[in-house]
Amino acid sequence: MENMAMALDSPVNDEPAVTEETKVSARDVGVFYGEANALRDVNIDFKVNQVTSLIGPSGCGKSTFIRCLNRMNDTIDSCRVVGSIIMDGRDIYSRDVDPVELRARVGMVFQKPNPFPKSIYDNIAYGPRIHGMASRGGELDAIVEGSLRSAGLWEEVKDRLAEPGTGLSGGQQQRLCIARAIAVSPEVILMDEPCSALDPIATAKIEELIDELRQNYTIVIVTHSMQQAARVSQRTAFFHLGNLVEQGDTEHIFTNPDDDRTKAYITGRIG
């Protein structure tokens, strides 16, 4: 508990530039893998310019849930999603929504950095190219530079844009993946344990970056590190055994949770 409190004192959390505009809201969302019910009755709102972290022990359904938000679960054959997820007033699971279009609006960063085996430039330019976002070469250059700058990677790689992205360090690769997600100008960015494969210094950089990005995007992050959730997020949701147990302001969840299971988890008794 003491650790938690200390973590909360960090200055990152002090500026509540919070608007209460809801970007995405999930209603009665459940997920089935074949017959197995991985997630039940999740109701949660994600607000603009806020970072919401999803915490919980392994296998609690938080990664499954975050993958519902950009319909990544569609790529798994046995996976079935019920309920509705409303983004800007439209259910993203309704028939007339194209998952490809949706994913351009909802970017995602994965647990393990997964740069394409292409040059750094092409890694970033991939999304804008397939969406036809730049008609002239100069525009594409600008998008690439802008994205790399936003991801705090520009200074480190500006002289070697033609080198393969796989040659970067783990932390740089992850920031490259964040830049790649930003390049298609999404409105929401999903991060599935973005720092779990990184060392503390690279992690600190990414966390700083997340806080900067929140000025422009709605961010949802899955994390195993409660300190990280406390440092970067304004709101926190706790998942346990496929249920959304509790959600609320991060400070509230970590200092005075209502549910016993949440209390047990954040004090390290379950998980």
Next chain:
Amino acid sequence: MNTVILLIAILGLTAYGYQIGRRRALGTVNGERRRLHSLPEYHGAYVALWCLVPVVIIVFAWLIFETTIINGILVTSLPTEQQALPKSQLELLLNEIANIAAGTRQGADIDPYKIAAARQYSNLSLVSTGLQVVLVLIAGGVGLALAKRQISARFRSRHSVERMIRIMLVICSTIAILTTIGIVLSLMFEAMRFFAKVSALEFLFGLHWSPQTALRADQVGSTGAFGAVPIFTGTLLITMISMLVAVPVGLMSAIYMAEYATPKVRGIVKPLLEILAGVPTVVYGFFAALTVGPFIRDFGDSVGLSVASESALAAGLVMGIMIIPFVSSLSDDIINAVPQSLRDGAYAVGATRSETVKQVVIPAALPGIVGSILLAVSRAIGETMIVVMAAGLSANLTANPLEAVTTVTVQIVTLLVGDQEFDSAKTLAAFALGLVLFVVTLILNVIALTVVRKYREKYD
């Protein structure tokens, strides 16, 4: 019959050795297994191996030297005029004697000295077999006894057994390697004999191939020209046609199976495709010769083209179909080895499935796919049966797929089939062609395997 009994005796002896080795090991420690350095089974195996190995060596020595020694003794007892016969005729004579001894050659017209020799041959064989049995039993028994005496609680039989097994493994792999080297050397020596008769330059760059050499001065049409370029171009033409079929079809089906098909469909389609690989090439051959060839010819006639009934096109098409499963199944494995995280990354920026395949998966898998195609090419070049049946024999220097061409493999077959003299340039040419074939496919395979391995290292 004798061999079978001997074999049973050896096996029995070995099994007995295993048992007493095991029992003795347990006996030395009064059944407390933990005081033994090695498990009792290793002590048993140690004794059994010491019994088996000398026996096997003796049996092999007999197999190798028996005939030579018996023949040597037999020759010294033959009449002097027969002893002076040239080597090949002497061998014939010895063969005949062996046949008489076995009773397969009978009659009143046999020379008396041959009958005497046959009798001696039977006696020698009998003595030899007896000697072999006695030696085998002694060697087995001695080995067994010596090994048994060594067993004690601290004796490291596991180390010895494992060393012996390692040596056996090394011997096995050496056999494979030596065989390969032997084949290559024999190819090279025969090819060198050919190049002594025909210059390598003429062979590699000559434009005219007509390997029939004249036996008499007045024969016509048997010029004995050995310019292999038409054969090489024929091989190339057919290989290219087959690749034009196999690469697109194989690659597309690999992409379908790896990226689009549901597991259920994939479970059905993949084995079905692999059935193609199980069809004997000779079946493809008559499919090409009797169905595809005439069909192409008739079709050509109907649109006013003259097509040979044994066209390069027919052989190439069918060969391409044969190679589809190689390309598809290798490429499928390689595409599957591309990490899912790359696909996720592409989907997450809003790429469609086809954009993901075209711009992420295929580029990532490309080195491996190139490797699989090279392997397929080397297979197409070496493929024999289809082209023998469907490609024809005339060595035309042409790039027209509708004409008949011939390939390296076809020429090797036609040069060597039937009764041939092995000192004419015509027959020896087959070895030179074989050498070229070997070198080309070897290079292709080495490149392909290097490329594939490099790719594997990247993602594992």
